[in-house]
Amino acid sequence: MLGFSKRLKKKSSKNPLEIFDQYEQSTPSHQNAINALPGWNCAFPPELNLEAGTLPLYADDRIAWALQTFGSIEGKAILEVGPLEGMHTYMLNQRGAARIDAIEANRLCFLRCLITKQVLKIDNASFMLGDIQSWLAERDEVYDLTIASGVLYHMADPGEFLRLLAKRSNAVFIWTHFVLEEAMPKDDLRWLPFSGNVETRTVDGASVRYYERSYHHANANASFCGGMKDRHFWMHRDDILALLRAFGFSHIDIRDEDLNHPGGPSFSLLARKAVSES
Numbered sequence: 001m002l003g004f005s006k007r008l009k010k011k012s013s014k015n016p017l018e019i020f021d022q023y024e025q026s027t028p029s030h031q032n033a034i035n036a037l038p039g040w041n042c043a044f045p046p047e048l049n050l051e052a053g054t055l056p057l058y059a060d061d062r063i064a065w066a067l068q069t070f071g072s073i074e075g076k077a078i079l080e081v082g083p084l085e086g087m088h089t090y091m092l093n094q095r096g097a098a099r100i101d102a103i104e105a106n107r108l109c110f111l112r113c114l115i116t117k118q119v120l121k122i123d124n125a126s127f128m129l130g131d132i133q134s135w136l137a138e139r140d141e142v143y144d145l146t147i148a149s150g151v152l153y154h155m156a157d158p159g160e161f162l163r164l165l166a167k168r169s170n171a172v173f174i175w176t177h178f179v180l181e182e183a184m185p186k187d188d189l190r191w192l193p194f195s196g197n198v199e200t201r202t203v204d205g206a207s208v209r210y211y212e213r214s215y216h217h218a219n220a221n222a223s224f225c226g227g228m229k230d231r232h233f234w235m236h237r238d239d240i241l242a243l244l245r246a247f248g249f250s251h252i253d254i255r256d257e258d259l260n261h262p263g264g265p266s267f268s269l270l271a272r273k274a275v276s277e278s
Contacts, residue, residue: 174268
């Protein structure tokens, strides 16, 4: 019996007041929720005194320009592709959208969006986790405006994404990188992530060029917010615009074209169908 008592004492020697790691001990706060998830990219509005990432996308002038150019979104149905951490969603919500469907495939980004929704009181948005291509292919609804910022150049089949997007959108805002050879000489370091493989694909009868790239294991970082597959493709600038026009977007406004962007040439565009087509 003595040996049994010693074993009991040994097993119960752990501090009975210890709190398990999965519990938060400090006073409840939004900062606790932010700290619970790693990899934040975006900052919160400074008046909230919260620490997260550094990108001030809650006041992104690209989105402000898109909404000014498009016109009022009050009462409109909006689709947001790749909301990242919900800061653009916050801007859309502030402008009075009737409904925002925000589709995110990255699990950590999706969870960070839910925290942003709570912190910034985004009441007209539904964040959903999954593949946008499936969402577009399986639904019949046509949105008044789609926001796809920082998405196209991460796609494994960007032309097909544009085709599906065109079927479900009367207008689209896109910020993206693209290929433009005259802006990237052969010794340009921005070519390094590219494999050198250039494929020609046919999208709805149109030939487009696909430039193969790799993330080179960047996806191992918690803050990674790229595409679903390592093998992804950039499109040529001219092919992006040609496809959009072929899909019925007859009015295209371009802003912020930056051929010297360190990540690769980029631009913002708002593409709209004519009233008779929408």
